[in-house]
Every structure is written in C-alpha cells, then in structure tokens.
Amino acid sequence: MSPNVIRIDHYAYMSPLRNVHPGEKIFFSLSTMLLVLAMDSILISGIVLGVMSLIIVWRAGVKCGYFLKLLAIPLGFLLLGCLAVLFSVSSEGADYDYFIKVGAVFIGVSVDSFWNAVQLFTRSLAAVVCLYMLILTTPINHIICILQRLGVPAIIINLMVLIYNNIFLFVRSADEIYIAQVSRYGYHGWVGQIRSLSLLCSNLLVKSLKASNDAFNGMISRGFDGELKFVDEVFETKAGNIAATVILNCLLITIYLSGRV
Amino acid sequence: MSFVFGMHIMEGFLPMKWAALWSIAALPFIIAGCRQIAGVVREEPKLLALLAFAGAFVFVLSSLKMPSVTGSCSHPTGVGLGAILFGPGAMVILGMIVLLFQALLLAHGGITTLGANVFSMAIVGPFVAYGVYRLMSKLGAPQGLSVFSGAALGSLITYLVTAAQLALAHPAEVGGFYASLVKFAAIFGVTQIPISIAEGLLTVMVMNLLMAYSRDEIESLSLLRNGGSIHVNN
Numbered sequence: 001m002s003p004n005v006i007r008i009d010h011y012a013y014m015s016p017l018r019n020v021h022p023g024e025k026i027f028f029s030l031s032t033m034l035l036v037l038a039m040d041s042i043l044i045s046g047i048v049l050g051v052m053s054l055i056i057v058w059r060a061g062v063k064c065g066y067f068l069k070l071l072a073i074p075l076g077f078l079l080l081g082c083l084a085v086l087f088s089v090s091s092e093g094a095d096y097d098y099f100i101k102v103g104a105v106f107i108g109v110s111v112d113s114f115w116n117a118v119q120l121f122t123r124s125l126a127a128v129v130c131l132y133m134l135i136l137t138t139p140i141n142h143i144i145c146i147l148q149r150l151g152v153p154a155i156i157i158n159l160m161v162l163i164y165n166n167i168f169l170f171v172r173s174a175d176e177i178y179i180a181q182v183s184r185y186g187y188h189g190w191v192g193q194i195r196s197l198s199l200l201c202s203n204l205l206v207k208s209l210k211a212s213n214d215a216f217n218g219m220i221s222r223g224f225d226g227e228l229k230f231v232d233e234v235f236e237t238k239a240g241n242i243a244a245t246v247i248l249n250c251l252l253i254t255i256y257l258s259g260r261v
Numbered sequence: 262m263s264f265v266f267g268m269h270i271m272e273g274f275l276p277m278k279w280a281a282l283w284s285i286a287a288l289p290f291i292i293a294g295c296r297q298i299a300g301v302v303r304e305e306p307k308l309l310a311l312l313a314f315a316g317a318f319v320f321v322l323s324s325l326k327m328p329s330v331t332g333s334c335s336h337p338t339g340v341g342l343g344a345i346l347f348g349p350g351a352m353v354i355l356g357m358i359v360l361l362f363q364a365l366l367l368a369h370g371g372i373t374t375l376g377a378n379v380f381s382m383a384i385v386g387p388f389v390a391y392g393v394y395r396l397m398s399k400l401g402a403p404q405g406l407s408v409f410s411g412a413a414l415g416s417l418i419t420y421l422v423t424a425a426q427l428a429l430a431h432p433a434e435v436g437g438f439y440a441s442l443v444k445f446a447a448i449f450g451v452t453q454i455p456i457s458i459a460e461g462l463l464t465v466m467v468m469n470l471l472m473a474y475s476r477d478e479i480e481s482l483s484l485l486r487n488g489g490s491i492h493v494n495n
Contacts, residue, residue, distance in 0.1 A: 008366055028273050037277045037373060059273045060398065073368045074271040081274060081427065084444045113434060120274070120431070127273025131372060143365065145425030155299040159313055160358055166317030167362070174321055194327035201322060201342070205352070205467075206475045208321075209314055209482075216310035226306035 007066070008135055015060050015137040021235040022142035023149075027136055028245045033130035035249055036123060039256045042115075045122035045203045047252065052129040060137050067132075074128055078121065086117040140164050145233055159227045177203055268338075268423045268453060269363065269378055272371025279430040284376025287357075289386050294353035311485055315347045316355040320362055327459055335456050340419060341412025341464045345385035345394050347478070348486030354381025365406030381422040390415025408468045420453040421446065 012018065017025070029052075036048050056062050089105050090096070096108025132142075144164070148157050177200050182189065186196035216224075275283070302309045321458040322339035343352050355462075357379045370378050394411030398404075428441035471479055 008368065025282045032374065033273070034277070037273060037280070040276065057459060070368055076275075077269070077271050080448050081271075081445075084427070084441070084448045088435055088440065088444065090440075110434065116431075124271055124273035127371065128271060128368070131272045131364065132368065135362065135368065138379065140362070140365060152301065153295055155295060155302060155353065158309060158359070159298075159316060159354070162309070162313030163316040163320065163355075163358055163362070166313055167320050167366075170317050170321040171324070174325065175340050190307075190328050194463055194466065197325065197328065198463055198470060200325070201463070201467045202470035204321065205471065206478055208318060212310055212314035212317075216307060219302050219310070220306075224306060226302055226309060249334075 008070075009140070011060075011062060011066075011136045012139045017060050017137040018139065019236070020137070020241065021237050022138050022146050023235070024238065024241040024245070025138050026146055027242065028145070029130045029134040031245060031249055033127050035252055036126045036130065040119060041251070041256055041259070042119055042122050042253055043259060044256050045119075045126035047255065049122065049129055051248070052126070052133050056129070056133055056136060060133070062136050068134060071125070071128070074124070078124055081124075082117045082121050085120055086113055088113065114169075142233070142235075143242055154227070161228060161230070166208070166212060167213055170204065173207050173211070174200065174204050177207075194218040268381075268420050268449065269360075269370035270374040270423060270426065272364070272373060274371075275374050275426070275430050278372075279426070280373045280376060282376075283374075283380050287376045287384060290353050291357060291379070292396065294350060294357075297350055298354055305484065308484060311482065312351060312355065314352065315343070315482075315485065316358050319343045319352075319355060320359045323359065323363065324367060327456065327463070335452065337460050337463060338382065338386070338419065340382060340386040341390040341394075341408075341415040341460060341481055342467060344391040344415060345408065345411060345464070345468070346482055346486075349387040349391040351485050352387035353379075353383050356387065359383075377423075377426050381419050381426065386415045386419035386423050389418045391492055404472070405465050405469065407464045409461040412464035413457045416460045417454070417456035419447060420457065421487040424449060 019035045032048055032052070036045055053067070057064055057067055086106055086109055088096075089107050091105055096106065097110045099106045099108025139162075141161075144157060144160050147160070181196050181200065186199075283467035298308075298312065302312070319339040320340075322342065323336050325336060327335045327337050340352075340356075343355070347355065357375075359385060360370055360375060360378050361372075364371050364375065365467075390411045393414045394407050397410050402410075424445040425442055427445045428438050430439045431441060431445075433440040433444065
C-alpha cells in the first residue's frame, strides 16, 4: 500500500555508496542544491540534473525505471506550479505576447513568463535530483547521526529515532489491516472507500498505541529514564570525496560566471 | 503511486531568499515547541514514547491513499486529526519531524522548503484546526460538526497559506502578489478543496469510531494535550 516508504529506504541500505561517510554525501548533495538555487540558471540546473542523474543510475546503482518513477512523484506539483507562473490573467491583451480572450479577460503568456517557467522547472528538478542523490544512498540512521553531531537537541534526535522505528511497525499493521479489508470486500465504491479508510485509521491508532505502550514497558524494564543512548557509528572519511565535491562546485561556478560575461 | 497532488512545496521550488525567510519564521515556534516537549518528557518519560507513537501515526496516516476525488492520487494530511488528538503544541515538533521524514523517505516536499512547509502544515494548519474545533465545541456544536469544521478548515487554511507562500515567491508580472495568489489558489484549489472536504469527513468518521470503541486510548493521549480534553457530547 505504501511501497515507497520501503523502497527508498531499501535502496539506501542496499546502496554501494552506503558506507561512504554520510557527512560527505550530505555536503555533496546539499552544497550542489544550494548552488542550483543561488545561481538559478537554466544551464547550471541542466548540468546538475544530468550529472546527478548519471551518478544515481551508475554509481548508486538505482534502476533507471525506478529513478524515472521517483522523478514523477513531484511532477504533479511541478506542472501545476509552472502552469501558474506561465499563464496570467489580465483585462488588457497588450500585456502579453500570446493570449486568448475568455469572456472579458485575457489569459496570456509573455516571453518573460515563459522563460521564468522554464527556469523554475529546471531549477526544481535539479534540486530534487540532488535530494534523491542523498536519500537513495544514505540510510536515515546515518543522517540522524550527522544531525546529532551538528548539535540538534537530544529530544529531537530521540524522537526521530523512535518515530523512524515506529513507522515500519505501523506500516506493517496498516498493510495487514488493508489486506484483511480488501479480502472482505472493503473499499468498494466511494462511500465504501472512505468508510474502510476510517476503520483502518481508527484500528491502526488502537493497535499501534498498544504496540508503542508495550515497547515502552520493555524500555522501562530495562532501565529507561528518559534518555536514549546509542553507540556512535564510525565512518571513514575520504579527502577525495570532499575534493570532488569542491571541484564540481568550482566548475559550476566558473561555467556560471563565464556565461554571464 | 506516481502522480501525487499534495500541497507539500517541492524541493527547489522556492528561491533561496524565501526558503530562508520561512525557515526563520518557523524557528521561534520550533524552539518553543522543543523546550516545551523537553520539559514534559523530563517530568514524565512515558511521554517520549507517546510522542513517538503520535509522530509515526501521523506519518503513516499521510502515506495512506485517500478516496480519489478528482481522479488524482491524494493523501490525507493528518493535520486535523493530529491536532485534535495530540494538541497543536506537540504537532509543531512532530509535524517538523514528519515533514523531514516525508522528504527523506517518500520524496514529498524537500529540505530547502522544509521551513515553508513546517510553517503551513505544522504551525498554521494544526493551530487553526484545533482552535476551530475547540471553539465550535464550546459553542455547543455537535461533536461531528466541530471535528469536521476543524479538520476541513485546518486543511483549507494549510492550502491557502501554501498558495500565499508560492505567490510571494513568484509574483505575477501583471498584478503582482494578489494576481499570483488568485492563480495559485485557483489552480491548486481544483484538487485541494475536494480533498479538504474528504479529509473532514474522514476525520469525523475516525473520531466517531474512536469515541465509540476506544475511549480509554483517547483519554490516555490527553497527557499530550495539556489542559484541553476532548469534548464529548452524550
């Protein structure tokens, strides 16, 4: 029912790049993403889109078909959002290069708004691919580990760890309930769908609350006093990875600046 | 699941300036929420488990498929149900963690747009949903109507705030912010208004089932909502 939760996580754990220092991967994808945002140029976004996609498919070993499916996730939002930037409505046709008249108003496109929409589209897609680079190669535990080293408060870290663990338990419960419902003629018709879904949600709440209480009793009986302690994972740092990131980013900046002059 | 019409602002859609601005706007709420939660957990360690349950529950809720309204795939936001069950204060931090996990595990939303999404979905949405729900209950409205209004309005206001965030970042060449707001609100409204109504209905049905069969469990959650107990009309 919610295969994506498992799929992205699955790829992160199976990734050949899993053992690369998570800090290096975060630095690589976030610094590139920020450059894409800061420069906001179609050329740079296009280059990042290409380079990142190649790394994801070749180095991270993500299947091409699955990668394209992932790219389709934000497409609904992206297309609608770009549509809003592309078209505008005015009472005067003179504002536009191309327009159609609907009743008393003009809906039109200008050359500027067209390029704005293209710029927005490529920038967003390039940033999304940078995000995918990170999440398809880095398990959440590793990201949490880095957040902890960056000084995120303990309460947030603890909650993140517990919520992450709970998610998979609850998803399984939800799946079991869903299968039971479908095999008993659930989700039939619109009213049936919303009825079955509300039954699923309320039962999921009761079931998972019980599971979480049981888990808490287990923790208490093992000496839990409000603080969770974890063994810090040790990662190998490689100067080469940092250097590659810096070189790529310098290259992007050079291309950007030389294109401007 | 491929085409998802949610209102999570996707990665990269906001320019740097607005991404930073919304993060700064959300920060005081996050710090306050963090202090509050850290305080109550120190006094009562059991609340950590309860909060972890609530966060994971909202996450799983938001990954379920809603009955399709306009032929598109959509998910409940869980904003209304979460705010009514767990209280809006707890929802700030839980919402932030859920939004981060949605970006990292589901590719919904993003890291640079996290601040903007936290502001609309973890701050404005839950507070409005809870406020409307409490107000209607106080005025003596039937339980179902209060829950429906809270959840539906919470979802609607989330969508409107998001439309405003998009319009501020991308004002129209002709007409500026207001023209752009109308455009974004109209385009996303086609899917978001029916979804808000469906979410309101769903929340009412879930609350009715919980009230009928699981009142003890609901009462045990009241630890999270300091003060506000769930109003029950008998």
